[in-house]
Structures are given as C-alpha cells and as structure tokens.
Amino acid sequence: MNLLKYIARNTFRHKLRTSLTVLGMAIVVLAYCLLRTVVAAWYAGVEASSPNRLITRNAVSLIFPLPISYLNRIREVPGVEAVSYGRWFGGIYINEKNFFPQFAIDADHYLDLYPEFIIPEKQLEAFKKDRRGCIAGRLIARKYGWKVGDTITIRGTIFPGTWDFILRGIYHGIDRGTDESQFFFHWDYLNESLKKTMPIRADHVGWFVVKIKDVSQAAEISRKIDALFQNSLAETLTETEKAFQMGFVSMTEAIVVAIKIISYVVIGIILVVLSNTMAMTARERTREYGVLKTLGFQEGFLFKLIIGESLFIAVTGGILGIILSFPAARIFAKSLETFFPIFNLSAKTLLSGLLAATLVGFLSGIFPSIRASRTSIVDSLGHVG
C-alpha cells in the first residue's frame, strides 16, 4: 500500500461523481483548446508575415487604390530589392457561401515575393504564359474538386461581370501556418477588361508589396517611400507586412478579446465545479481524516491525499480533453475553413490546456486540505458525514 494507491482508490470511491467531473474537465479543456486555436487562427496572417516585406497602400484607406505608375518610383528607393502589386477582386464562386480571397496580381513577380507558396515550376510557367490563367491554394482546390486545366467561373462584385479563369497551378504551403485558400490571377487580365468597361478604374492597384534587403531598415525605407508621394492625390502609407495584417486583426479585436475572456471563464467555471466536488468529498471524509491524524499522520499527508485526488481528476480530464481536441479541431476546421483557413492545434495551446487543468486541480484541493488540517481530531471523529 502506498499513497498513490490510496489516492486512486479514493478517486473511484464515487465512480459516477468522479466520471462526471472528469468529463466536465475534459469538455472544458476541449473548449479552451478550441477557443485558443480560434484566437491563434485570427492571428494566422500576422504570424505568417515576413519581416522583409513591406506593404504600401493608400494612406486614406485600403479601399482606395494607388496608380500603377508608383511601381517604378518605389523600385528606385534605396534598400528596395523587389516590388510587386496586387488588387482585391472579391468575386463570388457559384454562391456567396463559397468565400475565398481572390487577388489580381503581377503574375511575373508577385509569387517570387512569397516563397512560402510552393508551386511546381511547370505550373508556374503555364500560369505566367496564360493571361486567363489562375493559381489556387490546395485547400480550396480540394474543397471544390478543381483540377489543373479546369475552367473556374467567378462572378465579379467590385468588378462586375462573369470572369472565366483556367486553373494552371495549385500551390501548397511551406508549412502548416501557410494559408492555402488563396486564389491568384493576372492583374493584366483585370486591367485590360477595366480599360474597356471602366477606364477610370484601370491602371490602379490595391497595394504594392516591397521586398527589402535589410530588415533593420524597414522604418527608414517606409518613410522614404511615403515621402515620394507626399502631397500627391494618392498619398501612401507603408508599413511592415506584420503591421498591415495587424491592422485587419485590430478591426475585430473586440471579438478576439471576448474569445480570450471566454476561454478563461470556462476554466474559472470548472475551477468552481471541481472545488465544490473536492469540498464535498473532503467533508464526507472528515471522520477518516480524524482517524488518520489519530494514527499519527500529519497535515502534509492529508494535503497530499486531497490535492493528489484533485490533481488526479483534473489531469485525467485534461488529458482526455486534449485527446478529444484533435478530432474536434478537425471537425471545427472543416466546417469553418472558409473563415479560418489555418486552424491548427499548436503544442503551446495543448500544453497551456494541460497546465490550466493542473492548476485547477491544485487550487481545487487547497481549501479542503486546509479545512481538513485545521479541524481538530476530536471534532473530526465526532463528525457525521
């Protein structure tokens, strides 16, 4: 007989109560892990940002375009290694539910600035040669059953009309953190059409992507780029890609903060539940604790006995919750891939879930341990549980 055996026997004294508490803990850890993963998914764009890429956009707002003529002037700024550009298309594939980001890009250079997108060389060449060609991420290609050579029709909303693209390539990410839900086509294709239908909107881009040689010069280069267009009709705002992505996140920061708070609240709820369970358990065993003290066991033993049981329940629930998180995250990711193209359970999230469970287990056992230690033997033995 040893302490661990005693703890294990105590834990399963009320099988139903213990099972329900373990299940509750598992559900909470599962919810915590999923909520933290949602928060991480929100920041996925920020996390995937490259420090050597700057984004130059209209200083007023991203919705206002910039003239393509800025391209060469930006390229001449010292420290700039390469420049490319893109424009948000915002079309609809079949119906509104099928959302994925579509970008009209500088087909010759844009993807060179994003080495995290891996495209077979032949497919990239085929894309560059075909003005109606497009490249899709592996995620959306799989979702909609697209194969190279398929025609993909997208209905324009910002740029009205029906646009047909030929799928020339499918990219995949360099790692799990790379967004595989994007769709790229030739800016030239869009621009030529605009010249005919809406000439006033032609020869404009949404933003420039600037690759810089020295990351430490990012602020200086940004300042120089913006100085070039000061007092022009379209002043620019240049910032690091990370800051640019953070701008999107900050628009919805209240939601992110709310999700974070909820993730802590669920932990708080299980803390109360487990504390109550342990208090109830310890109260029922008051007389036993009195017997143990009579035999010569001291406060430290009771502390280990009660905290041990509490930790056993919490950590078992925590491990179960983590195991359940994997299939749950897969289901979650599948059903919400339109909103969260990157939805990966990270080791950090799982570890924090397990740590939270351990902390809950420890804290839940403290109050009953103190009570058991402070109750005199005479009072304990006289207790009717």
Added chain:
Amino acid sequence: MDEASAQGPINREEEKDDPLIIVKDLHKSYRRGAQKLTVLTGVNLSIPEAQYVVFIGPSGSGKTTLLNLIAGIDKPDKGKIIIAGVDISTLDESRLSKWRARHVGFIFQFYNLIPVLTAYENVELPLLLTHLSKKERKKHVLAALKVTGILDRAFHFPAQLSGGQQQRVAIARAIVTDPTIIVADEPTGDLDKDSAAQILDLLNYLNRELGKTIVMVTHDPRAAKRARKVYVLDKGILRDQYENDLSWT
C-alpha cells in the same frame, strides 16, 4: 523534549516500578458558543504498565475526554499527562503526532476502518509512518491479523466484513506497531452480545498474554468486569476506583 524521546522505545526495565501513565490535576473544558462547558475537574490517577483499566460513568461524565487526553488526541487546559516519562501535554502538534504513532493504539466504537482499503491495508496503514520495509511491514501485519483471528479475511474490504470482524481488524491496526498503550473507546458499543464477548476476550488476551496496557471507556458492565481496575467518573470528577475480582476469569 527531544525527538528521540517522542519516538523512541521506552526503557521499561528502568521504569518497572513507576506508573506508566500519570495524570495530575487534569482540567478540561470546551466552549460551545459563549458557554464554557467544564468536562474534567482536577483528575488525578496513575496506571502501571500492563494494567487493564476501565473508565465508567454516565454520559457526559468526561470519560471519553479523559481517554482522548491520555491518547494525545486532545490537549488539557491545565494539568499534566505523563506517559512513560514523557509529559505529552507539553508536546506541539507535530511531536504529538509522532508520539501517538509510536506509543498509542486506538480502538474506536465504530471501528473507523478506511473503506477503500482492505483489512490488510488498514492494518498496514500505521506502519507507513515507520521506516520498515515492505517485507517487514507484511510480517507485522500478518502477525497482527493472526493474533486477532482475522487472517483469513486479510484481503476483504470493511464492507465485506461483519461488525465483529471489522473490530478485530481495528484491534489489529491498534496493536501492529506494538504501542505502549492501547486505548479503546466503547469497543463493544456497536456489537451484538457474542461479538462483544469475543472482542473482550481478545482484549483480555492482549493484556494477559502479551502484557499490553489497556485503557478503555465503556458503558457495558460486562466489559467493565473484565478490567483489573475500574475508575468511576461523574460530572468530570473521579468519584471512585476499585479493583475487580478476576478470579472468575
């Protein structure tokens, strides 16, 4: 008092002529809200080694309180309790726990076995506080279970045992560490007549054959008759004491 005297063995040869338990001017009261309830007033007694004594008296006479004080599970307001030369009323909680583990075997009215542990494990429990190896613990546990006649139920849980059997396990737990004194609080109070007689026989055996010092509280006149000496308490005062004629046993 040093650690060794709190835990260590007693030199019984040296103290052969001295009483094992000396209670001097013992006072104890409890607070119930604003009310002070006096339970013991100036109790004096001495019990030699290998004695079998019983405290009797009406409910509320203070006999269980006196037993608890002698067992070191409660502290007096005033007075001294000297057991084998150690004044336990001066020990702090930690030392008192160690002292109890080494010197006291406690038998309760309601057995108070741990329900999730087998009879064997319940008896082994006090030995976890010693430095004995698992093998040595096993030897002691089996010996204690054999003495109390419950060896064949060693791996049964308390719920699988009768009241009498549970009390035998509790007695085995009380004697397994070979304590200086065995204190028993109404050990037959929850048992039927036959089981009670068997338990009293067992306590007799422990006292007569193994030389254990037993201090017992009881309401049961049959139990009181088995003791060598009887102390009568009433309203917290030691009213009378007499020795039993045990020739009939």
